[in-house]
Amino acid sequence: MNQEEELQKQSYDVNKYRTPDGAPADIVMFTITKRERKMMTKMLPIYELKVMLIRRRKWPCAGLWALPGGFAGENESMHGAARRELKEETGVDGGHLEYLGVYSKPGRDPRGWIISHAFFALVAESVLEKRRAADDAEAVGLFTIHEALNELELAFDHRDIIEDAYRRIQLQMLQTTIAKQFLPEHFTLGELYQVIKTVVPDFEEPNFIRKITSTRSRKGILEEVRDENGKKLSSNQYSQRPAQLYRFTDIVPKLSIYT
Amino acid sequence: MNQEEELQKQSYDVNKYRTPDGAPADIVMFTITKRERKMMTKMLPIYELKVMLIRRRKWPCAGLWALPGGFAGENESMHGAARRELKEETGVDGGHLEYLGVYSKPGRDPRGWIISHAFFALVAESVLEKRRAADDAEAVGLFTIHEALNELELAFDHRDIIEDAYRRIQLQMLQTTIAKQFLPEHFTLGELYQVIKTVVPDFEEPNFIRKITSTRSRKGILEEVRDENGKKLSSNQYSQRPAQLYRFTDIVPKLSIYT
């Protein structure tokens, strides 16, 4: 650094300006719960998209439900803070964690100028159940997206965040292969279809199997699971007739409105 | 607020924690320049995707090229700050301005703990030229994306930001109708094709006109321009044979890998 630079540096005062009072990472944790239907005969379970919320104990917004999260420290990135929080809350390290956006509307947090960073995570149902058992069950809730948005009083602007996250996960569900986060390694097309419909209720594709098993454009994102002898594997967990098992390949589909 | 809440509030000290030293909004301003080729006969112009950069005068990173931007204030959202900066820099109020992401890697800014918010904007070439004329031309540069990424020394982590913005605009170009930001109200399919190819060089569609003018799935995003008598309008600005003019409709295309 030359002399002039050194001079400029010394004349810079970081405290000259009003600075933010904190930058938390808040995480919308989604899971899909499966509820077996009690029936004589095998049936597909009922799937529901759920969100984990925490009941706040302290000011501000004490008593309201809020997204899990916490303030980032000086020596971590926002993404790092989110990963840390996710691990603290669920014990999960890894899994799908994705940045959603920044929430910075003035006055959104009575503590001051708090710029919040929202993420969303997709975790297995079992993980959240564990978390719920470990902690005070009173303070941890798993709600359907509908309950969270329409029936709960939420802290800060967390309703906006959850709405945005819901829109985003619906987009992703149709445009990427995140469905795999909600499915076992091997799954039937019936399961895949149910998972998609759970996240995107409007999704209707009467000929789903037909399309998924043909189609040049989609070709490659799914492949049949075979055993070591090359024989196709199937499952009859949810149906009398065994269904072919599939897995996602590593192919990343590219979509375009002009192609 | 009841008594207990009041108590908790008073015991909360915002200064108890280390807080960020600032939250700037940085904007990647894209434009597409058109260069007419000097030829006897009419030809399509050469299109280039460019980025506006500013040469920093002060510490830190004095002398390096940086994205235009500035710190957000306490009474504005990050998006508001970006809109304000965009207006200050270009005079443009409106246009396409979109959030890109947060850049918060520790040590990214020698001034301290600075959490930067990147946006990208698409503006008309004429606007940036005006800006360049108004200001000290030395300090404002318009570079091709290739120059910016490979030949320039950039401040902070702005290279990462520009790379991310480039990836994002390429995605958007194929999956949304942002191409309209780079086109006049009415345009020919040749122009549209060139704009797409400028942003996404890999895009190859030999039968472009064919597909765009048929196709069930894309149907609706474009429509022919007609005069008040319903006669189709055409332009021969870039070709001898006049070409049909089109405009984007308001239809938002929905893409899915499963449909």
Added chain:
DNA sequence: CTAATAGTGTCTGTGAGACAATATGGT
């Protein structure tokens, strides 16, 4: 046999892809 899910047959229409052929109008 029945119930519930998995998967195929069949038929029609239309788009994709390739490429050749033709249209337009300034120079």
Added chain:
DNA sequence: ACCATATTGTCTCACAGACACTATTAG
């Protein structure tokens, strides 16, 4: 006539969409 660009003709094959039909197996 020539050129660069715009647009249509033509042909084949694959897929979309609809819907009825068959397959599988526990109970």
